[in-house]
Amino acid sequence: MPQPPPAPPTMAPPAVPPFGAFCLYWLRLGLTSFGGPAGQIAMMQGELVDRRRWIDQTRFLHALNFCMLLPGPEAQQLATYIGWRLHGVRGGLAAGGLFVLPGALVLLALSWLAAAHGDAGPVGALFDGIKPAVVAIVAAAVWRMGRRTLKGPAAVALAGAAFLALFVLHLPFPLVIAAAALVGGLAARAGRHWFAHPHPVAGDGAGEGAGEGAGEGDGNAPEAPPVRLRRLLALVGLFMLLWTVPVAAVLLAVGTDPWLGVAALFTKAAFVTFGGAYAVLPYIARQAVEVYGWLDPGRMVDGLALAETTPGPLILVTQYVGFFAGWNRPGALAPELAGLLGAALTTYVTFLPCFLFIFAGAPYVERLIHNRLAAGALAAIAAAVVGVIMNLGVYLGVAVLLPGGSPWDTAWAWAIMLAALYALTRRGAAIHWVVLGGAAAGLLKALAASSL
Secondary structure, eight states: OOOOOOOOOOOOOOOOOOHHHHHHHHHHHHHHOOSHHHHHHHHHIIIIIIISOSSOHHHHHHHHHHHHTSSSOHHHHHHHHHHHHHHHHHHHHHHHHHHHHHHHHHHHHHHHHHHHHTTSHHHHHHHHHHHHHHHHHHHHHHHHHHHHHOOSHHHHHHHHHHHHHHHTSOOOHHHHHHHHHHHHHHHHHTTOOOSOOSSOOTTBSOOOOOSTTTTTTBTOOOOOOOOOHHHHHHHHHHHHHHHHHHHHHHHHHHOSTTHHHHHHHHHHHHTSOTTOHHHHHHHHHHIIIIISOSSOHHHHHHHHHHHHTSSSOGGGHHHHHHHHHHHHSOTTSOHHHHHHHHHHHHHHHHHHHHHHHHHHHGGGHHHHHTOHHHHHHHHHHHHHHHHHHHHHHHHHHHHHHOOSSOHHHHHHHHHHHHHHHHHHHTSOOOHHHHHHHHHHHHHHHHHHHHHO
């Protein structure tokens, strides 16, 4: 009697890893997450979806689109969301925290090196070569993002308006972002598709999910649970408590200068960091350099270079600024201790809102990623961010490429910048290699000068 054919294998649901192995993975990713958010997200895709199968493709894409709607570093927030899905709140805290911690520690050591020895011969020569490379990195970011985002005359006009608002009118960065969001939201409400969405929203035919919630990607996603106002208010209250107690303790212990400014500036920046760290850096740079006087433009460029060459999200450059705020305004503390306190306070208030956004919005991912007004606002912000990043490039370029020194120094800076720009836009070179190349060029220039 013939045997019936074997049943087709069923797709096993994503495995929930032991918490220890889960934490080790995020620590390892935090140590190796070079290459910016695109590379970091690709690493999570390959490891968590394709190899380990801790989360299915549909949920991963939905989570990614959700994080794109939020201010803050999307890769870190994606890590927090995945941790929340797998191990609840403790998983979100562990994943998001371990993703940032290694880079924060490395950048802390480099910040001390820049503060204590940045003007010394070899270290100063390194930074002299790195700065023009950073200008090229920002210019390449404008080129890449503009080519992807500015798909029509309305988007180009909005990018130009954002640049003029910041560079010529010196309007506050949060106001520019809010105005762009309003324009995009109103256009979407009127059914006007003026701005191309920078990231396709997952969920329309993306494939079937596995495990709980299967079928979210088939276009028939279940309704998100209703928003529970009591839960949201409780999370906001907890956030305010977690922000107020440590900040108040610092102010009571060591005074208000510069600590109140550090807490206020970087908390505000955390809520308006749409479009990545490049978008918010002009605002941070102008506030830190021109308003508070914590560091000079050259040191600001150094910090961006160091953040580009360390693992973790680029927004960690804020930690460098906080370190210099403490180092240069130590009060009764030793500069090293004040720098450490400034770095710790900055990192805390920068990333605390990221956890709030994820824990508050995670249960309502479906509702948020399919919201037409939110998508329209984000698309307009993405167009405006091209102009914002252009403003950063001009700001840094004036400080680096027009230094007022000798013609030899100016020509060398332009040569490094143009070579780095060619390597990034035509040869596809990785950012950390471009930064290292700039450092080598700075040393070569110093050696040539010493031999003359």
